[in-house]
Amino acid sequence: SLLIKEMYRNTEKFINQSVTISGWIRTLRNSKAFGFIEVNDGSFFKNIQVVFDDTLQNFNEISKLPISSSIIVEGKLEATPNAKQPFEIKATKIEVEGLSSTEYPLQKKRHSFEYLRTIAHLRPRSNAFSAVFRVRSLAAYAIHKFFQDRGFVYVHTPIITGSDAEGAGDMFRVTTLDLLNTPKTDDGEIDFSKDFFGKETNLTVSGQLEGEAYALAFRNIYTFGPTFRAENSNTTRHAAEFWMIEPEIAFADLKDDMELAEDMLKYIIRYVMENAPEEMEFFNSFVDKGLIERLENIVNSDFETITYTEAVDILEKVNDKFDYPVEWGLDLQTEHERYLTEEVFKKPVFVTDYPKDIKAFYMRINDDNKTVAAMDLLVPGIGEIIGGSQREERLDVLEARIKEMGMNLEDYWWYLDLRKYGGTKHAGFGLGFERAIMYMTGMSNIRDVIPFPRTVKSAEF
Numbered sequence: 426s427l428l429i430k431e432m433y434r435n436t437e438k439f440i441n442q443s444v445t446i447s448g449w450i451r452t453l454r455n456s457k458a459f460g461f462i463e464v465n466d467g468s469f470f471k472n473i474q475v476v477f478d479d480t481l482q483n484f485n486e487i488s489k490l491p492i493s494s495s496i497i498v499e500g501k502l503e504a505t506p507n508a509k510q511p512f513e514i515k516a517t518k519i520e521v522e523g524l525s526s527t528e529y530p531l532q533k534k535r536h537s538f539e540y541l542r543t544i545a546h547l548r549p550r551s552n553a554f555s556a557v558f559r560v561r562s563l564a565a566y567a568i569h570k571f572f573q574d575r576g577f578v579y580v581h582t583p584i585i586t587g588s589d590a591e592g593a594g595d596m597f598r599v600t601t602l603d604l605l606n607t608p609k610t611d612d613g614e615i616d617f618s619k620d621f622f623g624k625e626t627n628l629t630v631s632g633q634l635e636g637e638a639y640a641l642a643f644r645n646i647y648t649f650g651p652t653f654r655a656e657n658s659n660t661t662r663h664a665a666e667f668w669m670i671e672p673e674i675a676f677a678d679l680k681d682d683m684e685l686a687e688d689m690l691k692y693i694i695r696y697v698m699e700n701a702p703e704e705m706e707f708f709n710s711f712v713d714k715g716l717i718e719r720l721e722n723i724v725n726s727d728f729e730t731i732t733y734t735e736a737v738d739i740l741e742k743v744n745d746k747f748d749y750p751v752e753w754g755l756d757l758q759t760e761h762e763r764y765l766t767e768e769v770f771k772k773p774v775f776v777t778d779y780p781k782d783i784k785a786f787y788m789r790i791n792d793d794n795k796t797v798a799a800m801d802l803l804v805p806g807i808g809e810i811i812g813g814s815q816r817e818e819r820l821d822v823l824e825a826r827i828k829e830m831g832m833n834l835e836d837y838w839w840y841l842d843l844r845k846y847g848g849t850k851h852a853g854f855g856l857g858f859e860r861a862i863m864y865m866t867g868m869s870n871i872r873d874v875i876p877f878p879r880t881v882k883s884a885e886f
């Protein structure tokens with residue numbers, strides 16, 4: 426059958442023609458002799474209206490169909506210049522494909538996002554989630570297109586890994602052990618040498634280290650895959666399973682890295698605005714008023730750049746506004762990040778050159794020996810959306826840093842090799858995909874931009 430999207434995009438071609446569509450009933454109203462059905466066929470954000478009357482032999486059956494029943498409709502597509510929708514189908518035949526139960530939980534009234542989270546398997550049928558997950562799909566495509574058009578090689582980094590890329594320890598362990606038969610060492614610890622991989626392994630927190638290996642072969646690469654963090658942060662911006670995009674570029678420094686990040690983010694936003702206008706209109710009207718205008722400003726103006734030290738100077742002056750006072754050497758909290766982007770600059774802000782002690786081991790140490798060539802991109806409404814850095818390419822400095830941080834040099838043998846065999850200046854960053862979707866749609870909870878969210882105490886689906 427014909428897809429609704431086709432009808433909306435090539436209306437002229439189908440007006441006054443016989444068409445057949447198939448889809449699910451979103452709403453149904455009827456009187457004695459005729460009725461209206463809004464059908465969604467999944468191909469498009471919008472519905473199509475079907476008009477039927479008692480010339481249909483199954484008029485009574487159709488009139489009583491519960492919402493969400495699936496039907497096949499034959500009829501004529503007619504222009505309706507005076508109505509809200511541009512056209513409708515005058516049905517000549519309606520077949521019932523699958524009857525829905527009258528207990529279908531998504532009735533016409535608007536449901537809260539909290540409620541819809543409890544029916545994650547049905548929520549993609551609602552308008553809001555239809556829009557969110559179409560945008561998510563398009564944004565993923567835009568990201569691939571952005572990098573592929575620029576010659577970046579897409580690298581599939583491992584999900585199961587023996588290294589801790591961030592050195593932060595928030596990892597989910599991978600083991601085949603069945604708990605009753607766990608091999609133990611003499612001290613009663615789990616004996617990973619007897620486990621499947623013969624060593625302790627985890628779900629990856631980032632593909633960066635492996636990405637670096639490929640950047641030093643292909644020059645410009647990106648990863649785009651799931652990452653896992655066992656952070657016990659029950660916030661609207663943290664998930665235990667989230668997707669990350671991590672480009673890595675060789676012969677490049679922090680400035681090149683920030684340019685790439687800004688170009689990429691603007692590209693994705695533009696792409697989604699151009700290719701999902703109906704969905705964006707929906708978010709602008711029902712989720713976040715003024716969203717489109719704000720996004721247009723973002724793609725048409727330059728991001729701000731300040732150093733961490735400058736940010737601290739600004740924030741310290743208004744410390745009375747914060748739950749956690751700012752002080753040089755402490756990491757910025759979401760409240761500080763949001764103050765910078767929402768109150769001070771009112772646009773995306775790169776904060777650079779953080780103290781080395783609050784950042785990962787692989788970041789390049791600056792000449793001051795106190796800060797590293799790091800950048801976080803902060804955006805209004807969310808805070809950190811991107812984290813990146815120039816990488817430490819000097820073998821001796823990197824080795825010293827790994828030791829200084831109490832990490833095991835042997836665990837990083839292959840990573841250190843990359844500095845031995847023609848190391849170059851290189852840099853990269855990670856974009857949190859869900860945070861990017863939140864930013865583009867105005868959705869305010871990460872649980873509402875990933876189909877089946879995994880967060881603390883929640884993995885029902």
Ligand code: 4AD
Pocket residue numbers: 590591630631632633654656662663664665667669671672809810811812813814853854855856857858859860871
């Ligand atoms: O700042 P992060 O931890 O940086 C890295 O992992 C680096 N290896 C990236 C790189 O340089 N290649 O994470 C990057 C981004 C964050 O800015 C945030 O947007 C997102 O990943 N992120 C999360 N998103 C959702 N839930 C979580 N628990 C997240 N943790 C990080």
Ligand code: MG
Pocket residue numbers: 801809811812
């Ligand atoms: Mg970060």
